[in-house]
Amino acid sequence: MAAFVLRRLLIALPTLFVIVTLAFFMMRIAPGGPFDGERALPPEIEANLKAAYNLDAPLPEQYLRYLGGLLRGDFGPSFKTKDFTVAELILTGLPVSMKVGAGALVLALFFGVLLGTIGALRQNSAIDHSVMSLAIIGITIPTFVTAPVLSLVFGVYLGWLPAGGWHEGSLGALILPWIVLSLPLIAIISRLTRTGMIEALRSNFVRTARAKGLPEPVVVIRHALPAAITPLVSYLGPAAAGLLTGSLIVEKIFALPGIGRYFVDGALARDYTLVLGVVVVFATAIVVLNLIADILYGLLDPRVRYS
Amino acid sequence: MTPSTPRPADPAPVLAIEDLRIRFVTRDGAVRAVNGLSLSVGRGETLGIVGESGSGKSQTFLAAMGLLARNARVEGSIRFEGREMIGAGPRALNAVRGKRMTMIFQDPMTSLTPHMRIGRQLTEVLEHHEGLSREAARARAVEMLELARIPDARARLASYPHEFSGGMRQRVMIALALLTNPALVIADEPTTALDVTVQAQILALLARMTASGETSVILISHDLGVIAGLCDRVVVMYAGEVMEEGPAEALFANPQHPYTRGLLRSVPRLDRAGGDLVPIAGQPPDLEALPPGCPFAPRCPHVFDRCHTEHPALRPAAAVPSWRKACHLDGFETPPQREGA
Numbered sequence A: 001m002a003a004f005v006l007r008r009l010l011i012a013l014p015t016l017f018v019i020v021t022l023a024f025f026m027m028r029i030a031p032g033g034p035f036d037g038e039r040a041l042p043p044e045i046e047a048n049l050k051a052a053y054n055l056d057a058p059l060p061e062q063y064l065r066y067l068g069g070l071l072r073g074d075f076g077p078s079f080k081t082k083d084f085t086v087a088e089l090i091l092t093g094l095p096v097s098m099k100v101g102a103g104a105l106v107l108a109l110f111f112g113v114l115l116g117t118i119g120a121l122r123q124n125s126a127i128d129h130s131v132m133s134l135a136i137i138g139i140t141i142p143t144f145v146t147a148p149v150l151s152l153v154f155g156v157y158l159g160w161l162p163a164g165g166w167h168e169g170s171l172g173a174l175i176l177p178w179i180v181l182s183l184p185l186i187a188i189i190s191r192l193t194r195t196g197m198i199e200a201l202r203s204n205f206v207r208t209a210r211a212k213g214l215p216e217p218v219v220v221i222r223h224a225l226p227a228a229i230t231p232l233v234s235y236l237g238p239a240a241a242g243l244l245t246g247s248l249i250v251e252k253i254f255a256l257p258g259i260g261r262y263f264v265d266g267a268l269a270r271d272y273t274l275v276l277g278v279v280v281v282f283a284t285a286i287v288v289l290n291l292i293a294d295i296l297y298g299l300l301d302p303r304v305r306y307s
Numbered sequence B: 001m002t003p004s005t006p007r008p009a010d011p012a013p014v015l016a017i018e019d020l021r022i023r024f025v026t027r028d029g030a031v032r033a034v035n036g037l038s039l040s041v042g043r044g045e046t047l048g049i050v051g052e053s054g055s056g057k058s059q060t061f062l063a064a065m066g067l068l069a070r071n072a073r074v075e076g077s078i079r080f081e082g083r084e085m086i087g088a089g090p091r092a093l094n095a096v097r098g099k100r101m102t103m104i105f106q107d108p109m110t111s112l113t114p115h116m117r118i119g120r121q122l123t124e125v126l127e128h129h130e131g132l133s134r135e136a137a138r139a140r141a142v143e144m145l146e147l148a149r150i151p152d153a154r155a156r157l158a159s160y161p162h163e164f165s166g167g168m169r170q171r172v173m174i175a176l177a178l179l180t181n182p183a184l185v186i187a188d189e190p191t192t193a194l195d196v197t198v199q200a201q202i203l204a205l206l207a208r209m210t211a212s213g214e215t216s217v218i219l220i221s222h223d224l225g226v227i228a229g230l231c232d233r234v235v236v237m238y239a240g241e242v243m244e245e246g247p248a249e250a251l252f253a254n255p256q257h258p259y260t261r262g263l264l265r266s267v268p269r270l271d272r273a274g275g276d277l278v279p280i281a282g283q284p285p286d287l288e289a290l291p292p293g294c295p296f297a298p299r300c301p302h303v304f305d306r307c308h309t310e311h312p313a314l315r316p317a318a319a320v321p322s323w324r325k326a327c328h329l330d331g332f333e334t335p336p337q338r339e340g341a
Helices: A002-029 A043-052 A059-071 A086-121 A126-140 A143-157 A171-201 A204-211 A216-253 A259-268 A272-300 B057-064 B090-096 B118-130 B134-147 B166-178 B196-209 B224-230 B248-253 B258-265 B305-309
Strands: B015-026 B029-041 B046-050 B072-080 B101-104 B184-188 B216-221 B233-238 B241-247
Touching (some): A086 A259, A086 A272, A126 A171, A143 A216, A216 A259, A216 B118, B015 B057, B029 B072, B046 B057, B046 B224, B057 B072, B057 B184, B118 B134, B118 B166, B233 B248, B233 B258, B241 B248
Parallel strands (some): B046 B233, B101 B184, B184 B216
């Protein structure tokens, strides 16, 4: 198991390298720079700034310097948020993003599996059809629509929850972002669960479990459910990636101080190091989450246990 | 379970099926899988059920277990130990199945839950039906696995189904079916999915483990050799009806129904030289459009006018009172012959 994890992490290193390289050069291809403003800076000041941040060196040299820094765990200074390093910014934003993302994932798994199971047990009933129609709606309405609408309705009109802001991470401030982030996931997870559950309920081993005279909840939860949600695990990696990208929009709309917001602000301001830093964190997170998904897969299905 | 000792008719059969009818409602119409079937199993008896695919043998006993597909419509009566199983609610069904009436399925590769350890799959039955503690249940499970000749049984409790071979998995299924010392075990083609080399072992195991006489066995098979070797009595089914029933040994020696004779002639025999296999001509009947007369009439070599118009009822076929057949023909004096034999 340890060897498996180690091997997977080693395989991830070239992936991360390619992502960092692409991100580095794409940022530089984009027009504009970190010190462009509405009012042009005097040329000598701009030259001084560029020299201070090593931006006057040839691009390949800058790239190699950046990679060298990364290897030492140095993400560099932020160009825009003066007096802060990128690592410091990420460390303040990451816990916020993780709280938002993890909560949304838990919510999505709970309601997705629950609704999918109910749909499968009441296949082709009115409940099943309405749940699955809601799921389609959940998939099709993008986050950048649901977020402002929910914020408007529950935050401004009804005033039940804060319309935005972090409020020291209070539960109220988290509820709307969780709902917005989890809705599309609930939609997909419930559909995957429903399909898996329908198949599991038709399987021979569920028939054996029924033949044992076990009560239906035991048959469904103990015998059918683990088989039904095994395919779901393969989706957890992409789902987590979806949460990360979704968080870019959600953190911006709800004004949450997570790293998603740094990414958006950083990209708009051409804060090269900040954007790259967030890219590295996101890419690493996706690699690690996929690894966790694979390990979970082995736990649910003993036939694919890793050595 | 010795075929040589015929049992007297049991006044209180373990399982009594009367005029059972099963239809499957589909978009294209109704498939009539079982059509007025009656049979019974005595205490300690081993009853063989023979028939081609689609003869309704499995569906009949899935109905007894309450395991039919949702689109099945069932009429008639299935009484198990005096209790009516048709229309029984889940609570009533679960009080019986897995405890007093158990089932061994055809495909041991897919009939065990892949993500659960074997031990748990056995102990959950004992914990649920007999209220045993986990420890007591484990001890009993080990005992049963040892009786089923699973080597190193205690250690194998922690194994998953995929870590067993097909034959070993069917041993586990047999242990599972006999855990609670049931009154009736239904073995639905228990060896069909297995290698020929292990089929005989599995059947011998089933026979040995039910030899005490407390447990009745229903052995469903299309393999006449299997039935002849193990069963006291045999029921031959076709198109969801009983064609012929009687003492296994005598019935196979000189079958009285043209369908049974056809079945026997289509079995390869290695112990007799020469003689070509004679298949039964034609196709099994279309269960959506059964003929008004005898369902076997379109394929029967002895067919005459009455067979097409009048449905034959079960009637005595020989001097033995328990030997009956559903055929308008009188009788056959000699065993079926093969061409050139």
